Amino acid sequence: MQKIPFSRRRFFKVLGTGSLVVAGAPLAASPENALMQQQKPETNIADAAEVPRNKNSMPGEYPGKVSRVTHPGAIVDNEIVEEKAYLMLEKAMLDLTGEKKLKNAWLQFVSPGQRIGLKVNPVAGKTLTTSHAVTKSIIRQLEESGINRSDIIIWDRRLMQLHETGYTEQNYPGIKVMGTEQQDDKGLYYDADGKLYGEKMIDKDWYYWADVEGEYDQYTIPFMVNGGKYSYFTRIVTKEIDKIINVPILKNAGATVTAAMKNLAFGTVTNTGRLHAQLWNETCAQVCAFAPLRDKVVLNIVDGLKGCFNGGPGANPQFFCNYYTILAGTDPVAVDRVAHEIVVAKRIEEGIQKADNPRASAFLDMAEKLELGISKREMIELNEINIG
Numbered sequence: 001m002q003k004i005p006f007s008r009r010r011f012f013k014v015l016g017t018g019s020l021v022v023a024g025a026p027l028a029a030s031p032e033n034a035l036m037q038q039q040k041p042e043t044n045i046a047d048a049a050e051v052p053r054n055k056n057s058m059p060g061e062y063p064g065k066v067s068r069v070t071h072p073g074a075i076v077d078n079e080i081v082e083e084k085a086y087l088m089l090e091k092a093m094l095d096l097t098g099e100k101k102l103k104n105a106w107l108q109f110v111s112p113g114q115r116i117g118l119k120v121n122p123v124a125g126k127t128l129t130t131s132h133a134v135t136k137s138i139i140r141q142l143e144e145s146g147i148n149r150s151d152i153i154i155w156d157r158r159l160m161q162l163h164e165t166g167y168t169e170q171n172y173p174g175i176k177v178m179g180t181e182q183q184d185d186k187g188l189y190y191d192a193d194g195k196l197y198g199e200k201m202i203d204k205d206w207y208y209w210a211d212v213e214g215e216y217d218q219y220t221i222p223f224m225v226n227g228g229k230y231s232y233f234t235r236i237v238t239k240e241i242d243k244i245i246n247v248p249i250l251k252n253a254g255a256t257v258t259a260a261m262k263n264l265a266f267g268t269v270t271n272t273g274r275l276h277a278q279l280w281n282e283t284c285a286q287v288c289a290f291a292p293l294r295d296k297v298v299l300n301i302v303d304g305l306k307g308c309f310n311g312g313p314g315a316n317p318q319f320f321c322n323y324y325t326i327l328a329g330t331d332p333v334a335v336d337r338v339a340h341e342i343v344v345a346k347r348i349e350e351g352i353q354k355a356d357n358p359r360a361s362a363f364l365d366m367a368e369k370l371e372l373g374i375s376k377r378e379m380i381e382l383n384e385i386n387i388g
Contacts, residue, residue, distance in 0.1 A: 040278065040279065040282065041210050041211040041212040041278055041279060042210070042211045043208065043209060043210045043211070043279070043282060043286060044207075044208065044209040044210075045282075045286045045289060045370070047290075048286070048289040048290045048291070048294070048370075049289075051290075051291040051295075053294070053295070054295050056243075056295050056296065056298055057294050057295050058288065058293075058294050058295075058297060058330075058331070058332060058333075058371075058372040058373060059330060059331035059332070059333065059334070059371075059372060059373035059374065060297075060298060060299075060329075060330025060331060061108060061109070061298075061330050062096060062097075062329060062330045062331060063330075063331050063334070063373060063374055064331055064334050064373070064374035064379055064380050064381055065096065065329055065330075065331065065334065065380075065381045065383075066327055066328070066329040066331070066334050066335055066338045066380060066381070066382050066383070067091075067092045067093075067095040067096040067327070067328045067329065067383050067385070068092075068325055068326070068327050068328075068338065068382060068383065068384045068385065069088040069089075069091045069092045069095075069325065069326050069328075069385045069386075069387065070088075070324050070325045070384070070385070070386050070387065071084055071087070071088050071324055071325075071386075071387040071388055072324050072388055073387070073388045074088060074305055074324055075305060075306070075322050075324065080131050080133040080134075080305050080306065081133070082132075082133040082136060082137060084387075085131070085133040085134050085137045085305065085326070086133075086137040086140065086141070087387065088326045088387065089134065089137045089138065089141065089301070089326060089328075090102055090141070091385050091387065092301070092326050092327075092328035092385070093105040093106065093141070093328060095328075095383050095385060096328050096329060096330075096383075102141060102144065102145070103144060103145045103146070106141055106142060106145035106147075107145055107146070109243065109245075109298040109299055109330075110142065110145070110147060110243050110245075110298065112146045112147055112148065112151075113151065114147075114151065114242040114243050115151050115153060115240065115241045115242045115243070116142065116147060116151055116152050116153065116241065116242070116243050116244075116245060117153045117154075117155050117236065117237070117240070117241035117243070117244045117245070117296075118135060118138060118139075118152065118153065118154045118155070118245050118247055119155060119156065119244055119245070119246045119247060119248075119263060119264065119267060120135060120154060120155075120156055120162070120167065120247050120248075121156065121247070121248045121249050121263050121267070122156055122158075122161040122162050122164065122165035122167060123156075123158075123161060123313060123314075124249075124251070124308075124312070124313060124314050124315035125161075125164065125165060125315050126164065126165050126166070127315045127317065127320070128249065128251070128306065128307070128308060128315040128320065129165040129166075129249065130247050130248065130249050130303050131249075131303050131305055131306065132166060132171075133305070134247065134301070134303040134305065134326070135154070135167075135247060138245065138247065138301065139152060139172075139175070149173075149174035149175050150174055150175075150176075152175045152176070153175070153176045153177075153178055153236070153240065153241055154167050154172060154175060154176070154177045154178070155177070155178040155179065155236050155240075155241075156179055156267055157179060157180050157181060157234070157266075157267045157268070158179050158180070158181045158223070159177070159178065159179025159180075159181065159182045159183070160179070160181070160182070160183055160223075161179075162177055162179055163177075178236050178240065179201075180198055180201045180202065180234040180235075180236060180270070181197070181198040181201070181223040181224055182197040182198060182201070182223070183197070183223065184197065189222050189223040196223070196225060197223075198223055198224055198225055198270070199225050201234055201235050201236070202225055202232040202233065202234060202235060202270055203232060203233050203234070203235045203238040203239060204232055205238070206232065206233035206238050206290065206291075206292055207230045207231060207232045207233065207269070208230075208231040208233075208269050208283070208286065208287050208290065209229055209230055209231075210229060210231070210274075210275060210279055210282075210283075211229060212229065212274050212275070212278055212279065213227070213228065213229055213274055214226075214271075214273045214274025214275075216273060221273065224270050224271065224272075224273075225270040225271060226270070226271050226273070227271065228271070230271065231269035231270050231271040231272060231275070231287075232269060232270045232271070233268055233269055233290070233292050234268055234269070234270075237268055237292040237293060237296065238292045241296065242296065243296055243298050244264075244293070244296045244297040244298065245297075245298065245299045245300075245301060246260055246263060246264055246297050246299065246300045246301070246332065247263075247301050247302075247303060248260055248262070248263035248300075248302055248303065249302070249303045249304075249306075249307055250302055250303065250304035250307035250323055250325070250327075250339055250342065250343065251307050251308050251312035251313050251343075252308060252309050252310055252311075252312040252313075252319075252343045252347065253312055253313050254360065255344070255347070255353060255356075255357055255360040256340060256343075256360035256361055256363075257336060257339045257340040257342075257343045257344075257361075258312060258313045259300075259302050259327075259335065259336050259339040259340075260300040260302065260332035260335045260336050260339070261284045261285065261288055261332050261333070261336050261363060261364075261367060262284050262313075264287070264288050264293050264297065264332070265283050265284045265285075265286075265287035265288055265293075266283065266284070266287075268287060268292070268293060269287055280363070281362045281363035281366060282363070282366060284363040284366075284367070285363045285364075285366035285367040285370055285372065286366070286370070288332065288367065288370075288372055289367075289370045289372060294372065297332065298330060299328065299329075299330060300327075300328070300329055300330070300331075300332045300335045301326065301327070301328050302326065302327035302328075302335060302339055303326065304323040304324075304325035304326060304327060304339070304342065305322065305323065305324060305325065305326070306320065306321075306322055306323070307320070307321060307322075307323050307343075308320050308321065309321055309343055309346040309347050309350060309352070310347065310350070310352055321346060323342060323346075325342070327339060331373040331374060332367075332372065332373055333364050333367045333368055333372055333373025333374055333375050334373050334374045334375075334380045335373075336361075336364055337361070337364055337374070337375055337377055337380060338380065338382055340360075340361050340364070341377070344356045344360075361375075
């Protein structure tokens with residue numbers, strides 16, 4: 001494919017008057033799709049546009065550009081080699097930015113004194129989490145670029161899952177580890193006054209509203225702020241950090257991918273169980289359009305060294321695979337389009353499906369309409385670097 005240079009100015013010119021920042025915008029001008037959208041629950045996506053964009057807003061500094069680095073030697077005896085992960089990340093950062101020095105590449109996105117949040121994904125447990133090799137490589141390169149460890153925060157929705165997968169302050173000395181949903185040292189989700197710990201970690205000034213409710217019980221989800229039609233943003237993104245580096249793992253979710261946008265959207269707000277059945281695509285796209293994510297996510301680094309092609313986003317070892325790859329980009333939509341392509345190709349190779357289903361990546365087209373990035377594959381500049 002011929003590479004197409006893409007600037008922020010050209011990105012907004014391409015989208016231009018065709019962009020719709022409204023709830024339920026149709027994916028295509030067909031009666032079938034129009035009917036489908038009419039039946040969707042309403043959301044407050046129109047509120048997202050009320051906050052003006054800034055220079056950091058998605059799709060960031062490099063719309064439509066994705067750097068992919070592959071290294072077959074990065075996994076030895078089923079273990080990721082950290083030094084190889086570091087090298088892969090270095091290659092990706094230099095390629096993405098065009099810089100010759102690694103420090104200069106990082107300083108395009110972060111600055112000393114800023115609070116930097118690393119959004120990892122531990123949902124599938126120890127066997128399929130964002131790897132420590134990639135996370136530690138990011139931290140090393142940030143430190144080498146002048147970022148103090150005390151200004152780095154590793155975070156996700158559930159503090160318990162972070163701890164279970166090794167993301168602890170003992171393993172990452174000098175770095176804060178934070179989660180919206182929490183337990184105390186007795187395993188309780190509520191304090192002495194009967195208040196949910198997770199409720200202290202949300203910001204009710206920021207929310208994703210959707211006209212749909214779900215049923216929850218205290219046994220399955222006792223630790224999340226559930227019920228009603230509001231999904232509140234975590235204080236971690238609204239109050240605690242200035243910049244976000246998104247570090248998802250390369251996994252499938254049915255016939256599609258769960259990478260950059262899913263990691264952000266479903267990992268940032270509460271009361272998400274009600275959103276899966278009717279608004280999975282909309283949630284992935286629309287939550288990312290709100291300022292706490294849209295204006296703070298400066299990099300998406302997909303850990304594709306190990307991943308899965310079926311049974312995701314949980315951990316089913318039968319479908320684990322080594323992709324031996326890292327993706328990097330400021331544009332989460334373009335990054336997810338490339339990630340989707342990788343996962344679908346593997347699913348076709350394994351005989352799970354015969355071809356890609358465009359409906360499986362509807363969230364990417366929705367995100368493009370919200371001016372969060374480039375969804376059209378022919379408009380994406382993919383640079384592939386193979387090591388070894």
